[in-house]
Amino acid sequence: NPNPEEFHLSEPYPNPFNPAVNINFIQQKTSVVNIGVFDVKGRELTVLFDGLMPRGKSGFTWNAAIYPTGIYFIKARSGNQVQVKKVQLLK
Structure with missing residues (x-):
């Protein structure tokens, strides 16, 4: 099992x-990472990062000005691990 703290x-x-x-x-550790934004229907709206990411902390900003008010999901995938965070756009 992978260490979740990785x-x-x-x-x-x-x-x-x-x-x-x-x-x-x-x-x-340095590894290939994919970070995307999805709507509530599971459609991928944009890719924030897709490639080799160095170890340590990396920051990204999603500007959702063209999208309507609603719930969105930020999904990060590295190897066989996936984490998802829910965000709410309020206009």
């Missing part, structure tokens, strides 16, 4: 947000 998607902030939300990602 990979951590922090709580997005601010939440609720308008128009942008900040996402921090921390990992203990």
